[in-house]
Amino acid sequence: MKITWKEFNTVSNYLSLSRFIILLPILSILDEIETDYVYRLYAFGLMMLSAATDMLDGYFARKLNQVTEFGKIIDPLADKISYALIVIKLYMISAIPDFFFWAVIIRDLYIFTGGLIVTKIIGKVLPSNLLGKITVLVIGAYFTGVVLNVQQIEWLHSILLYSSTLLIVVSAIGYTIRGVESVRYHRNGSL
Numbered sequence: 011m012k013i014t015w016k017e018f019n020t021v022s023n024y025l026s027l028s029r030f031i032i033l034l035p036i037l038s039i040l041d042e043i044e045t046d047y048v049y050r051l052y053a054f055g056l057m058m059l060s061a062a063t064d065m066l067d068g069y070f071a072r073k074l075n076q077v078t079e080f081g082k083i084i085d086p087l088a089d090k091i092s093y094a095l096i097v098i099k100l101y102m103i104s105a106i107p108d109f110f111f112w113a114v115i116i117r118d119l120y121i122f123t124g125g126l127i128v129t130k131i132i133g134k135v136l137p138s139n140l141l142g143k144i145t146v147l148v149i150g151a152y153f154t155g156v157v158l159n160v161q162q163i164e165w166l167h168s169i170l171l172y173s174s175t176l177l178i179v180v181s182a183i184g185y186t187i188r189g190v191e192s193v194r195y196h197r198n199g200s201l
Contacts (some may be wrong), residue, residue: 012113020076022067033095044103057150127189127192129192139185
């Protein structure tokens with residue numbers, strides 16, 4: 011797939027790319043969240059800014075009729091890299107359980123690798139689906155809860171942790187089914 015300047019140079023793509031820049035101070039601040047609650051608030055604010063760019067990039071892509079193949083790649087890639095690095099950082103500072111760390115990492119690697127395979131076979135990138143977006147939203151809510159120290163409210167922490175874990179599994183199954191169906195339709199000449 012060849013990416014032209016026109017396809018790259020869109021408001022929505024710049025918003026997606028900005029998440030990589032916002033990620034750097036988030037990762038730095040997470041090292042300090044145990045020392046002062048103010049750092050938790052800084053991290054929370056930056057995470058909300060990153061989430062806002064995620065919502066706005068799709069809005070502008072549709073509103074300005076700038077949906078591109080590059081955008082279909084960079085938006086979920088920015089999400090996956092952001093979530094992967096945040097989950098690694100939270101794991102490194104012992105803020106999340108081992109099983110959740112591995113569930114997020116394995117799911118993202120699985121979906122990313124599967125997406126590459128499907129794209130190679132059918133010749134186009136499948137956009138994110140609603141289940142994937144909901145999963146990312148709930149995982150983000152869990153990360154936000156951890157950053158804001160929701161562990162002190164045990165029932166809320168449990169709801170966020172286990173609903174995220176369930177959606178990780180369900181979305182991986184959903185992406186598998188969608189990928190297999192897309193390849194099947196492509197081979198039958200229907201896609």
